[in-house]
Amino acid sequence: MDTEICTGLEKEKRKELKMADEFCPGAGKSSWPELVGKNGEEAVKTIEKENEDVKAIIVVKGTDVTGDFDCGRVRVWVNESGIVYLVPTIG
Secondary structure (H helix, E strand, O other): OHHHHHHHHHHHHHHHHHHHHHHOOOOOOOEOHHHOOOEHHHHHHHHHHHOOOOEEEEEEOOOOOOOOOOOOEEEEEEOOOOEEOOOOEEO
């Protein structure tokens, strides 16, 4: 079951990346694959330093979030240990 959930989240992240490119032209850097496996707090600092137009927000695995798309937001999905497990992407 966890594999199915993870696969669903990965599909959503790919969809968000495509939307960021399409709906947020000129937004600057829109995804941070290099942060997967890193500490969430450090990831937030890196994201906000590399793109000053976004607010990075830590979201713990399993937390419900809204389905809206926001060009000024990056969700940093972390596991129970605070480690980034999905590619942070504008959305």
